[in-house]
Amino acid sequence: MLQLVGVHSGYGQIPILRDISLNVAEGEFVGILGHNGMGKSTLLMTIGGTLPATDGRIEMGGQDITRLPVHRRARMGLGYVKQGRRIFPRLTVRENMQAACLAGGQPLARAEEMIALFPRLAPIAERPGGVLSGGEQQILALARCLCTAPRLVMLDEPTEGIQPSIREEIVEALLMLRDRLRLTMLLVEQNEAFLGALCTRSYCLEKGRLVA
Template sequence: MSLLAASGIEAGYGQMRVLTDVRFEVEEGEFLGILGHNGMGKSTLLKALCGEIPLTRGAIAFADRDVGKLAVHARARAGIGYVPQGRQIFPALTVRENMLMAALGSGRPATVADRVLAKFPRLQPIVDRAGGVLSGGEQQILALARCLCGEPKLLLLDEPTEGVQPSIRDEISDTLLRLRRDFGLTLLLVEQNIQFMQSLADRVLHMEKGRVSAGHDEAAGALAF
């Protein structure tokens, strides 16, 4: 069953169009990967899906609801979670405060933050430490945990391995697979690390010049480049 469907979407920045007639679906419970070189529109696609940039054409259906014109916070409350490239945590807030902000901002009770924290053993000893003093890998894990405090049905994850050491990369992969098993999480992953992509994705699409190529052969080719 399709959880997300993008139908001919186009978007960009001002007069510069980045996405052109993008069409694809994400099945409920699926881990879908998007591969492509820098500048091909991968991050722009995630921003368009979560509402950070408006569509100029096309439609986005999520859980059988048209969400293409909803604001960012409305899409988040509908169940679309987004972890951007660069993490964008609150550096002056503690780990716990970052998570509480995410839960309350999404209309969830504060107890959700404690439930999510229990799934992230690495964060538990540093829960009272400011986000800004964490390592890059710890910040990435915090960004993921913070997003999950909104209890998303679909997680949009942009370049999670960037600047992260291999042990943390493996930990993120294991955590996502565990969350899928325990909660039926659906994931749309933008990534350039092929090994990480192979460890997670059921299916891989290739993005080039603002367009998405679908199909088994093209996906296999994307993994090979």
């Protein structure tokens, strides 16, 4: 589903990622583990297209996407839940999800299907996103991403600032989605226990290089 070969990336003249090669099979959950500042978010932004790869090759489903713009990658089925969630605070939960359906060319009925998959969202569907707890916002961000019918989902620090009970709920939801939707997922995290509960394997990123 995803393959990186010798990928380099950075910010202007500042190199961050060095010679990154990894692969994610269809239906697999793979983790990226590392401390702050090691290049984890840079890696996801490079795969997603918001940062250009300065060298190397990125393939999705066997197609070279290294030079494709963000919207083309999204249309190919690449979903990205960024750190900080990035929901629309003034829109309701339902409106957030309907907006994602429209952006992804999906029928609005898909929003209702995703609400049904996440029991926590149904009772708060008419609340503005900005009044939700951090855990509720994270679940909304994930459900909103799924409204675009992605084949591969990238999650950036999904447990950041979230209480343990919500973390467990997110683990259960992701395992359920893997079985029902046959999702493929790449998760960036610092929480080893969270990755261990979800991923068949993980890569360790240190100072822009995969070291294990």
